[in-house]
Amino acid sequence: MSHIHSRILDRELKKGSAELLILSLLEARQRHGYEVSKLIESRSEGVLKFNVASLYPLLYRLEKRGWIEGRWVEKAGQRRRRYYRLTKEGKKVLAAQRSTWESFVAAINRITRTEHA
């Protein structure tokens, strides 16, 4: 595989998985962008990290697709923040993506195991 091809694969993988990551994090409750980015970083133990310039365009894209919904919430003594939560459709997409991801990973695992067995 050439260098360019592997870069494209890398980008697509990241894009696809990034959506899954965000949707998963919003599944339990609504969160604001900073919280999402921190959670990705901490839960992946620093392996995955989104900076502002890639996180927010992604959030806006998901919002435009109707999978998540953001709204400004003002809490006493705090600056108002934009919280995102999963929509009904987002939940469906998450379920679908999750199972696709799992079978994808399982397949990769099976293949890589066979290779090294």
Next chain:
Amino acid sequence: MPDWKQEIRQRLAHLKLSPAREAAIIEELSQHLDDCYADLLARGVSPEEASQTTLAELSEQQFLARELRNIEQQVPAESVVFGASRRTNMIADLWQDLRFGARMLVKNPGFSLIAILTLTFGIGANTAIFSVVNGVLLRPLEFKDPDRLVIVRTHDAREIGGGFSGSSMPDFREWRARNLAFAELAAASNSEFTLIGEGDPDRVNGALVTTNFFQTAGIEPQLGRTFTSAEESWGEHRVVLLSHGLWQNRFAAEPGAVGKTVSVNGEPYTIVGVMPKNFDLDRDPRTDLWVPLAFEPGSSWTTRANYYLSVIGRMKQGMTLAQAQQDLDRISRQLAGEVEGYERFSARVDPLHEAVISGVSRALLVLLASVGFVLLIACANIANLLLARAAVRQKELVIRAALGARRSRMIRQLLAESLLLSAIGGVCGLLPAYWGMGSLIALAPPDLPRINYIHVDGQVLVFTIGVSFLTSVLFGLLPALQATRIDLQHALQEGGRAASGGRRSGRVRSLLVAAEVALALILLAGAGLLIKSLYRLQQVSPGFQPDRVLTMLVPLPQTKYQQSERILAFYQDVTARIAQLPGVLSAGATSCLPYAGGGWSKNLTIEGRPAATSMDQVPSVSYRQITPDYFRALSVPLRAGRYFAESDTGQAPSVAIVNEELVEHFFPNEYPIGKVIRMGPPEHLAGWLARPLTIVGVVGNVHNWGLNQPIMTEVFIPHAQGADDPQRLMYLAVKTSGDPMSLVNSIRGQVSSIDKELPLTSIATMERRLNESLGEQRFNTLLLGIFAAVALVLAAIGIYGVISYSVTQRTHEIGIRMALGAPLSSILKLVMSHSLAITLLGVITGLAGAWGLTRFLESMLFDVSTTDAAIFIGMPLLLMAIAMLASYLPARRATRVDPMEALRRE
């Protein structure tokens, strides 16, 4: 804390986001960066390092914008100024246009009034007719999933015209048992019932139905229950369901009526339920009770010989009409292999809705189209008025154009005025439609199906709004386009006089009037054909004298009148008693009265002729039983032999009277008196032999089923000799010397002096029956006639308007001609020839249109061809005469032009 906002704003600058969106993104992102920065500080990072790390979050200069470009909406390049968006402008403009339009209408009250009146009539008439079409044709049947409801009919290939008739009980049973296509298949037979209980004995319309009838229709009872399948067996069948109306009228809407016992045809029936309002599956909305279709063992009603059932079916979910038809075809083929002589029968399935409205849809659509024509003519007239007015308003429009008004803007303003006019016309039109609905329904033939669904409702309202809107465009667009076609330079040079192409505008106006004439001619031709047809129909002699004849039905309940002697004695007795009443000239009874519906046919075998070899060859003729004075009461003329006499009793030799049609058909060159006939097939085909009847008289032909229906071959036998098949449902016909209705009470007295439980029903004079039989023709003719008359008047007004206008325009020219010595007649000719040209153009187009369109009337015409020469010559002449008259007035005005005055005006 550093201000990130400037950094972010820079990165978003190229995206040209809407200000609000940009602010939101900046707010959200800067907050993120604030949090990030604060976190770093909290971890002990130095402010400079923290600031750098945080800024790195935004990546290189172009990254953010690139990522956002496909997601965020960019606003158009134009600058955004509050309050000046296109949409606000349009609404503000429309409002301004409407206000301006209203002022213009008020300023020209004469024009406005004429236009609004014309529209009121046009839209009102359209609304009224559409209400009828909507109620009768368009509204879906009020049952569950009405699309799945169908009617199944038996087709007898031997019947004349390949008619579809009712079905027999065995056919129905086979269909029900063998079909795969239907969820339910039910049968019904309409009948009349004598109901006793809670008041006087009453004769009501009802139906015998299979017990699944209501499930098939998908209707739940309002009270109680419908029938159980056990109630279809004889003995269990004495249960009755009431209509909502009957329950209200006879049982005071008491819920306690359910469970009560009433007498139906002399037998005790238990009321098990009440059906909801408006449950009318049949054409007849007056079905008042339902009883189970159950048969006494051995009843002839269960044989293949009786085709009397209406069968309705509910197709299974997802089943198409074609599939259902295939399924029935399969069963017909099976039966043809099993039942002898079944080859000529088949079954046909049709949507129930179609079957209900089949008889009237053509006529109603013709009326709707006609009234639409009237509206078109009205539009043409108003367009003409607007065109004439546009010339007057030319100055205003030229000034506006000179000040920079765009053409589209001026068209919009003129259209807004039209819209205002037609909106007022629409509102005003709704009122007469709403009020006129009552008289329209009263005029409508009583057998119009679903007549109780006709009213002005939401759908009608939507129709009216739509028509009003369309109308405004129809009459407003052309004048608006014409008026705004302004050549500024030319217009300003001419000083505002005749600025727009005067000649072109004149041509458009002439063409519009020609179109009016054409449409009017089409309507006139249609109305003329219908009027001629109705006239022809009324010229048809019914074959008897309907004046001063009172008729009524006196049915005898089966339980009480079982022995034939009792039945025969009753009618003999009652006619004799009535004949004795003062004011009665003669009184007779018949098993089947003209125009009362119903009929009875029997096979005919003539003695001494070669016997038929198969049933297909055995003719069938109309058959009825009468008392001796029946022919006298109706004044049916005797052509040969004698009428029946009191002496023609069961003990005397059996006799028959036939009509002329039968003689012509079966005894063309023979003297029929003395011939012997039998009312049945030959013995070798039937296995039994009907008794011989000697023909003793020949009577004139009578139109029994309507003046437009063919005469049938008929056999009459004396009721007194019908002991083997005595009729319990006999109509009385009483010829009186004075007003027949005045005798109703004394006749009722005579009937109840014999049996006070007998109801008298269907009381009507023969003249009324005859009249009602023409109800549909009269309704169609009257409405189309009115429309044609209005069209004629509108077209005449149109011609008058155009000629009158052109005379005004040509005053100068006429003045010069007269000054140069032109005789008055040549001026008259000049003007009239213009009118003649317009009319001729319209007449020729109209004739072609009428030629094409009147064929849609074919099924509504009697004894008149759709291209009747008299109509196609007479109507154009009438129209041209009216057109000449309408143009004569302005033409005469032209001859009175004072040349000096006309020339001085320049």
